Amino acid sequence: MKLTSYWLDTAPSFVASPAAAMPGMVDAVIVGGGFSGLSAALRLRELGASVVVLERERVVGEASGRNGGHVNNGLAGSFSMACKTMGEDKATALYKVFNKAVDTVETIISTHAIACDFVRCGKLKVGNLPAHHAALQADYEQLCKSADPDVRLISYAQIHDELRSDLFNNGLIYPHSGRMHMGRFGVGLAQAVLKAGGLIFENTPMISIKFGQGCFEVITPQGKIVAKSVLMATGTSRHAPSWFRQRIMPVGSFIVATEPMDAATLKQVMPGGQNVVTMQNIHNYFRATADNRLIFGGRASFSRSRTTTDIVSGHMLLAAMRRTLPDLPDVKVEYCWGGDVDMTVDRLPRAGQWNGIYYTMGYSGHGTQMSVYMGQRMAEAMAGMPDTNPLAGRSWPKIPFYGLASYVLPVVGAYYRAKDYVQNFRA
Ligand SMILES: Cc1cc2nc3c(=O)[nH]c(=O)nc-3n(C[C@H](O)[C@H](O)[C@H](O)COP(=O)(O)OP(=O)(O)OC[C@H]3O[C@@H](n4cnc5c(N)ncnc54)[C@H](O)[C@@H]3O)c2cc1C
CATH class of the missing domain: 3.30.9 (D-Amino Acid Oxidase; Chain A, domain 2)
Structure with a gap:
């Protein structure tokens, strides 16, 4: 048994640009070479900004290259519950953002001809308890009403047509979900950033950041970079400023x-x-x-x-x-x-600005699509375009203890x- 990610082990190697020197000044520094950071870098290049990605280890070496490979639409939790807690309109809007996020992944793959076995295979959520059945039924009714008329409720009689398991007796199919080879997608995305003129430095952590003279100074082991804007796309944020660490588990x-x-x-x-x-x-x-x-x-x-x-x-x-x-x-x-x-505590991602530093993170295990989508939205905000961040304004308290x-x-x-x-x- 190899104790390594199948996605990373079977992806092509990332071929970095020949020994580029770290520039002293750029429009944007992206901290983190996962899907969020790479997608943001690609969009910034499309918008004409100069961009450097700092990755403390290897591109897509963390969650983006170590996940389950699902590119599912819909919310991670129950949709009907989300309607109760945040209101039907907000829950519906968020559900549709996840749909757009899957579309965004598909568009990037076709635009940049990334061979990563993307396919719209659908998602089957399965349960076995009466409580699961009630939750699936409630989600089905609410989704048909407000967000996704294509979902299908699967009864006890039909479940074996979808999955040969005696553990489950009901399910819900979300046909718009997809899947792909995460390593091939991630390396393809990184190569697209380089091809578009972005710079990626692996094994280069951001050590610290400070604001001065209308711009940011980002300190790395290879020296200082001055940038007009910075995006923290640091996943679990173990190596990010403590404000982020206190909000992500x-x-x-x-x-x-x-x-x-x-x-x-x-x-x-x-x-x-x-x-x-x-x-x-x-x-x-x-x-x-x-x-x-x-x-x-x-x-x-x-x-x-x-x-x-x-x-x-x-x-x-x-x-x-x-x-x-x-x-x-x-x-x-x-x-x-x-x-x-x-x-995050409520299993919903967060994106916005803290002390002028942009961030997007906290996808809570449901982020192969949203990271790519949110990277683009944050890039547009950094380039001065109108703010289209669908997560703007969500409060983000510290995790207690x-x-x-x-x-x-x-x-x-x-x-x-x-x-x-x-x-x-x-x-
Ligand atoms: C085991 C597992 C299974 C999952 N399964 C699924 C799934 O099936 N479907 C789904 O939708 N989602 C899934 N996810 C979640 C999904 O993989 C993530 O939401 C998504 O990849 C997040 O991308 P990211 O770029 O924000 O973060 P990451 O991929 O974690 O990238 C952050 C990067 O930042 C770098 N970094 C951190 N600090 C610094 C610093 N100071 N300087 C420089 N670089 C730094 C890290 O090295 C890392 O490479 C899963 C996650 C895990 C862990």
Whole structure:
């Protein structure tokens, strides 16, 4: 079992520009070479701005290259619940932004001819408890009414036409969702930035930032860059100023990729071919790849140390995969990796300005599409275009006791795992 991301291991290498010197002055510095930062850099170049991307390690080496590979539309949580908490109009508008975000990914792929196996496969959300059924029914009715008349409710009688699993008895299909090879997309996006005239420096962290003389001074190990504007696209923001760290909780999630199977076998197990997301408290997400592997993810070990727990998590996920898809043949797991999700308290992203510094982050495990979309919106604001940030004005309080959150997480995880066990036992 390789303890590395399948997406990164099977992507082409990023070919940087031949030894460019760090410029002393640019229009925009982007901190972070994930999807948010790269998408922003590409848009800034389209708008004629000079741009430097600083990446502390390798491009798309964090969440963007370590995720589950779903490019799903819709909100991460329940749509009907969102209508209750934020109002129907706002929830509907946000839902439609996620649709546009998937369209944006698709447009970038075709404009820049990025070979990354993008396909609109749909998403199937599945549940097994009466409470899940009630939530799916409520979402279905509310979505048909205000945001997405194309969703389909799947009954007990139909579920096996979509997914061969006895664990679930109802589901909801979101046909506009897609998937792609994350490493190929990310490297393709980075190459498009270079081709458009942007500069990307890997292994180059932003060490500090200060405002002076109407512009920002960004300090890196290679020297200082003066910029008119700066975007923090730093994901979990572990290496960003403390204002960001206090608002984002990094939560580990883990993934395994099987060896390739023959197409017919996989089709038999997942006849609908959608990305699948389950509804337990400790849920799983899975999908097929273009070379007929199964990519299966979820919370596994709740230990605080990601690197040492990957192998433990791999075994836990393999067991969950076998429970979920008992008809799967005895395939080997070839890859196992983990990544940190940039979680906010309400699981909704945030974007705006803090002390004049632009930021976009907090996608909470549902950001392969929004990061790309929001990167573009923030770039437009940085270039002085009218503000089209759909997340503008959302308050963003600190996480209570944020310093202790990672210690409390294993306890919370154990509680929810026990809760799932009891609920399933009763059902
Ligand atoms: C395990 C896992 C599974 C997921 N599955 C899905 C999924 O299936 N579908 C979905 O929609 N979303 C999923 N997500 C979420 C999605 O991957 C992210 O929302 C998205 O990739 C965020 O992109 P980003 O560019 O904002 O952040 P990142 O990809 O994390 O990029 C931030 C970059 O900033 C760099 N950086 C940080 N600090 C500094 C600094 N000081 N100087 C320079 N560089 C710095 C980091 O090295 C990193 O490369 C998942 C995430 C994880 C972790």
